[in-house]
Amino acid sequence: MKILKIFQYAYIVFAILFLWDAISNWTVDRNRSYMSLFFVALALFMFFFRKRFTKKFQDRNKE
Structure with a gap:
């Protein structure tokens, strides 16, 4: 179960990386920035x- 929590927070790390990519490429290539912003949202x-x-899985196991 702990490995799933690590992957869960890896999504936040990827969101930060894609946001940095979108900001750094905003003036160079807007299409790439929009794609990066889409990946941030995803x-x-x-x-x-x-x-x-x-949380649902843990609540179900407690019952």
């Missing part, structure tokens, strides 16, 4: 989805 969605899924 990574944040996956973080909250996995967090909710993990």
Whole structure:
């Protein structure tokens, strides 16, 4: 179960990396920046989805 929590927080790290990529390439290539921002949104969605899924899984095991 601990490995799943590590991967859960890896999505936050990827979101930060893609945000940095989007900001650094904003003036050079806007299309690449938009794609990076899409991946930021996707990574944040996956973080909250996995967090909710993990909580449901733990609550189900407690019963």
